[in-house]
Amino acid sequence: MTRWLRLAALLLGSLMLMARPALAQSILRDAETEAFMADMSGDLVKAAGMQPRNVQVMVINDPEINAFVAGGQYVWVHSGLIAQADNVNQLQGVVAHELGHIEGGHVIRTDGIKEATSITLLSLVLGAAAIAAGGAEAGMGIMGLGQQVGMSKYLAFSRAQESSADLAGARYLSAAHLSGKGSLEFFKKLQNQEYRLAIPQENSYGRTHPLSGERINVLREVYTVDPAWDTPPNPQLEARFERIKAKLIGFVSEPQQTLLKYPESDRSIPAHYARAYAWHKSAYPERALSEADALLTAAPHDPYFLELKGQILLESGRPGEAIQPLREAVAKTQQPLIAVLLGHALIATEDEKNYAEAETVLRNAIARDRENPFAWYQLGVVYEHRGDTPRAALASAERFSMIGQDSMALRSADAAMQGLKPGTVDYLRAQDIAMVSRAAVEQKRKRR
Numbered sequence: 248m249t250r251w252l253r254l255a256a257l258l259l260g261s262l263m264l265m266a267r268p269a270l271a272q273s274i275l276r277d278a279e280t281e282a283f284m285a286d287m288s289g290d291l292v293k294a295a296g297m298q299p300r301n302v303q304v305m306v307i308n309d310p311e312i313n314a315f316v317a318g319g320q321y322v323w324v325h326s327g328l329i330a331q332a333d334n335v336n337q338l339q340g341v342v343a344h345e346l347g348h349i350e351g352g353h354v355i356r357t358d359g360i361k362e363a364t365s366i367t368l369l370s371l372v373l374g375a376a377a378i379a380a381g382g383a384e385a386g387m388g389i390m391g392l393g394q395q396v397g398m399s400k401y402l403a404f405s406r407a408q409e410s411s412a413d414l415a416g417a418r419y420l421s422a423a424h425l426s427g428k429g430s431l432e433f434f435k436k437l438q439n440q441e442y443r444l445a446i447p448q449e450n451s452y453g454r455t456h457p458l459s460g461e462r463i464n465v466l467r468e469v470y471t472v473d474p475a476w477d478t479p480p481n482p483q484l485e486a487r488f489e490r491i492k493a494k495l496i497g498f499v500s501e502p503q504q505t506l507l508k509y510p511e512s513d514r515s516i517p518a519h520y521a522r523a524y525a526w527h528k529s530a531y532p533e534r535a536l537s538e539a540d541a542l543l544t545a546a547p548h549d550p551y552f553l554e555l556k557g558q559i560l561l562e563s564g565r566p567g568e569a570i571q572p573l574r575e576a577v578a579k580t581q582q583p584l585i586a587v588l589l590g591h592a593l594i595a596t597e598d599e600k601n602y603a604e605a606e607t608v609l610r611n612a613i614a615r616d617r618e619n620p621f622a623w624y625q626l627g628v629v630y631e632h633r634g635d636t637p638r639a640a641l642a643s644a645e646r647f648s649m650i651g652q653d654s655m656a657l658r659s660a661d662a663a664m665q666g667l668k669p670g671t672v673d674y675l676r677a678q679d680i681a682m683v684s685r686a687a688v689e690q691k692r693k694r695r
Contacts, residue, residue, distance in 0.1 A: 273308045274305060274306070274308075275306045275308050275495070275498070275499075277306075277491075277494070277495075277584070278551065278554065278580065278582040278583075278584040279490070279491060279494070279551040279554075280306060280491045281305075282580075283488070283491050284303075284304035284305075284306075284324075285299065285303075285304070286484065286487075287304075287335060287338065287339060287342070287484055287487075288302070288304050288339070288342050288346075290424075291339060291343050291419045291420070291423050291425070292346065294418070294419040294420075294422035295349070295415070295419050296350065297320060297346070297349070297350070301320050302322070303320070303321050303322070304322045304342055305322070305323055306323075306324050306329065307323055307324070308326050308499055309326060309327060310325070310326065310327040310499075311325050312325065312328045312437070312440070313325045313328060314341050314342070320349055324338075324342070326495055326499050328341065329492055329495055330492065330496055331436065332433065332488075332492070334480055334488065335429075335480050335481070335484045335487075336425065336429030336430075336432075336480045337429035337430070337432055338429070338488065339420070339425055340429040340431075340432075340433055341433060343415075343417070343419045343430065344412050344413060344415075344430070345416075346416065346419060347411065347413070347414070347415030347419070348412045350415055409462075413462055413466060414469070417430070417466060417470060417473075420470075420475065421474075424474075424475045424478060425478065426470070426475050426476055426478045426479075427466065427469070427470030427473060427475070427476065428470070430466060430470065431467060431470060434459045434462050435459070435463065437459040438458075438459035438460055438463065489516075489517045490517055490520055492517070493509065493517035493518065493520045494521065494524060494555075496508065496509075496521055497509075497520065497521035497522065497523065497528075500525075502526070502529045505522065505524070505525035506522065508521070509521040509522055509525075514541075516545060519538045519541045519542050520538075520542065522535075523535050523542070523555060523559070526538060527558075527559050527562070527563075532563035535559045535563075536559055536560070539552065539555050539556040539559055542555065548575070548579070550575070550576040551576070553573070553575050553579075554573065554576040554585050554588065556569075557569040557570075557571075557572040557573035557576065557588060557592065558588060560572075560592075561588065561591065561592045561595065566591075566592040566595035566596045567596050567598075569592040570589065573589040573592055574589060576589075581615075583612035583613070583615040583616035583619065584619070586608050586609070586612035587609065587621060589608050590605045590608045590609040590612065590626075591621075591625055593605035593608065594628055594629065602629055602632055605625070605629055606626070606629045609625055609626045610626065613626065620645075620646045620649045623643070623645040623649070624642070624643075626642045627639045627640075627642030627643050627646070630642060636662075637662070637664075637665070637666030637667045637673075640659045640662040640663035640677075641659070641663040641680075643655075644659035644660040644677060644681075644684075648680050648683070653684045657680075657684035657685050657688055659680075660678070660680040660681035660684060663677040664678060664681065
């Protein structure tokens with residue numbers, strides 16, 4: 248009987264894992280991309296009744312065509328989705344759908360999961376009783392049937408959420424005066440994938456999402472009568488989309504693939520962008536700089552082209568030359584991610600005169616964006632250089648806490664408290680990190 252119950256518990260665990268999104272992929276942070284995502288989605292966020300400053304659209308490094316929400320007001324978009332989108336309107340259609348999940352509370356609602364779990368647990372009890380009575384085959388049959396019913400309940404609940412998010416997304420697009428053409432075009436891309444994978448198209452039973460064809464049929468009736476149907480994409484946003492798509496492809500793809508997609512004969516801004524990253528990844532700094540200079544010839548004071556040149560110079564061992572373009576980029580944007588790059592360049596010169604500026608730049612960057620482990624690392628280098636060991640330890644504690652190294656965070660926080668004055672802001676922060684990290688370490692120890 249113990250063996251059968253263990254098997255049943257594994258089946259139940261498999262069901263519950265389906266409801267948990269995977270967050271193991273690496274987050275891709277880029278100042279230009281994050282600014283574009285905020286501007287591209289701002290009207291949609293307002294249409295959904297949320298504040299744009301509270302909603303973030305972030306990119307994760309994953310080649311699949313997918314997007315999801317997973318707690319808080321975050322929309323996570325796969326790099327593969329951006330690479331496959333043909334225009335900004337398609338991306339807006341996807342984001343509108345995901346905002347529908349946030350507004351609908353689908354991230355935190357567990358009604359369907361609870362119902363599915365209760366049915367499954369009931370079947371385990373009945374099955375165990377049958378096995379105990381000597382009917383092993385009958386018991387396993389009851390368990391299997393309960394598992395099947397429970398799974399079907401969960402899948403039906405998931406499909407209902409997806410359909411609800413589709414219609415909510417359509418409302419947001421309409422309220423923002425954005426066409427639904429991009430949404431339909433993207434669902435057609437997904438439908439083509441289903442065809443290639445030979446997914447049966449009769450009905451969506453047994454799937455977490457409705458079939459793309461079903462969604463297209465419903466949404467077409469909504470979109471085609473909307474006044475915004477023939478509204479073209481915003482040309483400025485479209486140009487920015489092509490830029491961030493090209494730089495993303497250049498960053499995540501193999502250089503050979505990037506150079507095939509954006510050959511030397513292509514002299515457009517996106518092509519120069521993509522090739523700059525491809526050559527930089529291939530360790531050809533002069534060719535990468537040539538592409539960056541071509542961009543700056545077209546737009547001499549574009550902050551993101553300046554950032555690109557500064558990054559190539561810095562990562563090619565020329566930090567002193569990187570400072571000027573990075574300073575200008577920071578002055579024009581006040582973007583904390585670019586500021587951290589400038590701080591890194593200032594420190595990398597190993598020039599005593601640059602450390603004070605590096606500290607100011609990094610502290611300002613952290614004040615606007617605390618969730619940057621590399622910024623804390625660089626700030627810790629500055630503190631260590633000037634002999635402020637307690638604050639260097641606190642910076643390390645912040646960094647280790649963010650990257651999930653709880654034991655190291657605890658050790659660093661304890662070290663910081665040894666040298667900080669009790670009751671100060673820094674001491675209290677170190678105390679908070681120590682308390683949270685200690686609890687996490689203890690929890691991990693208990694699970695072993």
